[in-house]
Amino acid sequence: MRQMRRIWLMVVVVVLLQSLLSKEVLSFPDGAPPKACLSLEPVHPGGQLQTSYPPYQVLPAAGQGRVRLILGSPQGLAYEGFIITARDVETGEYVGEFTNLPSSAKALECIPGIKNAVTHSSKEKKQNLEFDWEAPVNYEGTIIFNSTFAQDYSTYWVGVESPRVTVLKRSIDILTSSTAQNTFRTTTPPSFSPTVFYEPLKTQEPIYDGCGTTKTCFGVPEECWQTKNCNALVTVLVRGERFLFEMLGRGAKYIAVGLSRDQSMGNDSVVECTNEGGQIGLHMSWNNGKSNTRIPTPSDSIQLESSAIRDDVITCSFWRAKTTVVQGQRFDLANTQYYLLLASGSSLKANGIGYHDVLREPTGESKFLSDVSSFKASNNLLIRVHGALMLAAWIGTASVGILLARYYRQTWVSSQLCGKDHWFAWHRFFMVLTWLMTISSFVIIFVELGDWSSQTIHASVGLATTILCFIQPFMAAMRPHPGAPRRSLFNWTHWFIGNAAQICGIIAIFFAVRLSKAKLPEWVDWVLVAYVVFHVLTHLVLTFLGCASDRQASQRVNSFPMKDMHARGSMVHPDARRDAPHAGARKTIFGIYFVVVAAFTAALVVIVVLAPIEETWDSFTKTVS
Structure with missing residues (x-):
C-alpha cells in the first residue's frame, strides 16, 4: 500500500512538472518552432488573436536576385516575437531562403535543409529588423511574405502580408501594395489555414499614419494630413541610410516631389509616380529652369516600395538613398536643408510628365528631411x-x-x-x-x-x-x-x-x-x-x-x-x-x-x-x- 502511494505521488509530480515545462515551451521565448511554419499561429495559453488592423508591416525593397525586408511599425511600436515565411501565391510552396540575419533573429527550416522562415531569437523588444530573402536561381513566379507579430505574450496578429513580389529569374519587381486597409484581410495564399478577418480602419489611406510624430508630412490643402483629406501629399520616413517617401495624388496622371534649394523650379531633383495604363511607373527627372526632363534612373538611387490606383487616387512609396548625385549635383538628404516641390498633372508626355495643371505647391521653408516635422505651404x-x-x-x-x-x-x-x-x-x-x-x-x-x-x-x-x-x-x-x-x-x-x-x-x-x-x-x-x-x-x-x-x-x-x-x-x-x-x-x-x-x-x-x-x-x- 505504501509503495502504491509513492507511485501515485511520483505520477502527480511528473504531471505537474510537464504542465509547467509545457507552458515554458509553448511561450517560445527563443523563437517559434518549425511546426509553426504552416499556420503561423503562436501557441500562447491565455493569448488573444487580435482582430484589429495590424500596427506592423513587412516592407520589401527589390534588389538583384534578392529582397531586402524591413519588419516594423509605422507608429514606431516595438514587438517581442515574430515569424515570417515566403510562399508562392499560386502553389503555396515555400520559396527561397533568408540570409544576413541580425543577432535578434534566427532561421527556421520549414523544409529540412532549407532556411524557409525567420523567427525571433529572444524576447527583447525589436524595431525595424532588416534582413534579406534570396530567390532560387531559375525561379519565376509571384511570392508574398506572410508573418505573425507578437507585441507581447498575450497580444499578437496573424497573417500580416507584404506587397506581392514578382521574380523572373533573379529579376525582382514589387508589383502592388499590400491589401488596402479599408478592406478585409486574409492570410495568403488562400489555402493557408487559418483564414483571419480584420476589421477595416476608419481612415481610408495608411499614408496619413504617423504624420508629425514618426515622419515628416507636407500636403495640399495646408495641413490636410490632420483631417486625412489631402488632394496631394508627400511624407518622408527615415530608416537608417535610406529615406522612405510616400505620395498621394487625386485626379491626376502623375504625382511628383522635387528637392529644391529654393521655392522655384530650376536645378531640382524630381521623382514622379505615373499612371501608365493602370500600372504605376517610378521615374527620376530634372528641372532645368521651367522645363522638366526625364533622366536615367540609377538602380541604387530610388526603389519602388509599393503602389496602387484606386478610383482617381494614385498612391506610391519608394526608397531613396541618403546621398545621391543627380545631373552632377550632390543631394544629401540628412545634412542639407531642402524645400519640397509637390506637383501633379493630368497628362503625360512621350518620355516624361506634362504640365502641373492639377497642382503645384512649394513648401514655405526649407528643412532637414531627417527631422520629424511638418511643412507649411508658401503664402503665394x-x-x-x-x-x-x-x-x-x-x-x-x-x-x-x-x-x-x-x-x-x-x-x-x-x-x-x-x-x-x-x-x-x-x-x-x-x-x-x-x-x-x-x-x-x-x-x-x-x-x-x-x-x-x-x-x-x-x-x-x-x-x-x-x-x-x-x-x-x-x-x-x-x-x-x-x-x-x-x-x-x-x-x-x-x-x-x-x-x-x-x-x-x-x-x-x-x-x-x-x-x-x-x-x-x-x-x-x-x-x-x-x-x-x-x-x-x-x-x-x-x-x-x-x-x-x-x-x-x-x-x-x-x-x-x-x-x-x-x-x-x-x-x-x-x-x-x-x-x-x-x-x-x-x-x-x-x-x-x-x-x-x-x-x-x-x-x-x-x-x-x-x-x-x-x-x-x-x-x-x-x-x-
Whole structure:
C-alpha cells in the first residue's frame, strides 16, 4: 500500500512538472518552432488573436536576385516575437531562403535543409529588423511574405502580408501594395489555414499614419494630413541610410516631389509616380529652369516600395538613398536643408510628365528631411496681389471706363471737370488706373516666377492683354484733332485695341481659375459668367436706348466713339451742349452698373486674396462658433 502511494505521488509530480515545462515551451521565448511554419499561429495559453488592423508591416525593397525586408511599425511600436515565411501565391510552396540575419533573429527550416522562415531569437523588444530573402536561381513566379507579430505574450496578429513580389529569374519587381486597409484581410495564399478577418480602419489611406510624430508630412490643402483629406501629399520616413517617401495624388496622371534649394523650379531633383495604363511607373527627372526632363534612373538611387490606383487616387512609396548625385549635383538628404516641390498633372508626355495643371505647391521653408516635422505651404502673396490687381483692372476700372466713352459722350454736358467733358475726364481716370494696375501686376508676376512661361493659355492671353493695354495711352496721346483726315483711323484703332484688351483680360481671368497656384474654387467660374451676362445686357440696353435717342433728337447721339469721324458739323450744333434724350435713364443705368460692377470686383478680389476661400471661411466659422 505504501509503495502504491509513492507511485501515485511520483505520477502527480511528473504531471505537474510537464504542465509547467509545457507552458515554458509553448511561450517560445527563443523563437517559434518549425511546426509553426504552416499556420503561423503562436501557441500562447491565455493569448488573444487580435482582430484589429495590424500596427506592423513587412516592407520589401527589390534588389538583384534578392529582397531586402524591413519588419516594423509605422507608429514606431516595438514587438517581442515574430515569424515570417515566403510562399508562392499560386502553389503555396515555400520559396527561397533568408540570409544576413541580425543577432535578434534566427532561421527556421520549414523544409529540412532549407532556411524557409525567420523567427525571433529572444524576447527583447525589436524595431525595424532588416534582413534579406534570396530567390532560387531559375525561379519565376509571384511570392508574398506572410508573418505573425507578437507585441507581447498575450497580444499578437496573424497573417500580416507584404506587397506581392514578382521574380523572373533573379529579376525582382514589387508589383502592388499590400491589401488596402479599408478592406478585409486574409492570410495568403488562400489555402493557408487559418483564414483571419480584420476589421477595416476608419481612415481610408495608411499614408496619413504617423504624420508629425514618426515622419515628416507636407500636403495640399495646408495641413490636410490632420483631417486625412489631402488632394496631394508627400511624407518622408527615415530608416537608417535610406529615406522612405510616400505620395498621394487625386485626379491626376502623375504625382511628383522635387528637392529644391529654393521655392522655384530650376536645378531640382524630381521623382514622379505615373499612371501608365493602370500600372504605376517610378521615374527620376530634372528641372532645368521651367522645363522638366526625364533622366536615367540609377538602380541604387530610388526603389519602388509599393503602389496602387484606386478610383482617381494614385498612391506610391519608394526608397531613396541618403546621398545621391543627380545631373552632377550632390543631394544629401540628412545634412542639407531642402524645400519640397509637390506637383501633379493630368497628362503625360512621350518620355516624361506634362504640365502641373492639377497642382503645384512649394513648401514655405526649407528643412532637414531627417527631422520629424511638418511643412507649411508658401503664402503665394505675390500671386494673390497679381490676381487682385488684374481683377480690379479688367472687371472694375476698365469696364466703367469703356462704358463711359461709348455711351455717355452727350451726358452731363452742361458742366465740365478740369476743363474737360465729364465722360472724357472720368474715362481717362479709370483707364489710367487700369494701365497702372495691369503693368504693376505684370511686373509682380515676373518677380514671383522669375521668368516667362508660355505653358498655359492664361499666361499667353495675359501677355496679349498687357501689350494691348500698354500701347493704348501712347496712342491716345498722339490722337489727331477732331475732323483731321486720320481721326477716323485713330477712332477705330483705339476702339478695337481697348475692347480687345478687355476681352483678352476677361478670358485670361477665366483660365486663371483653373490654375493650381490660384487655389480658386470651380464655382468662381459662375461668378465670372454672371458678370459677363450683366455686362453684355447693360451694353445692349444702352445701345437700344441710344437708338431711341437718335429717333427723338434732331442731333444724332454720338453713341460710339468712332462716330465723330464725320462730326465736324455736329460739334457746333445748337444742341451740342445739351444732354441727349433719355439722359435720366442713362444716368440711372450707369449708377446701377457702377454699384454692381464694384460688388463683383470686391467679391472676386476678396476670394483671390483669401484663397483658398473655402478653407478660410471654415476656419473663420470655427473661430466664431
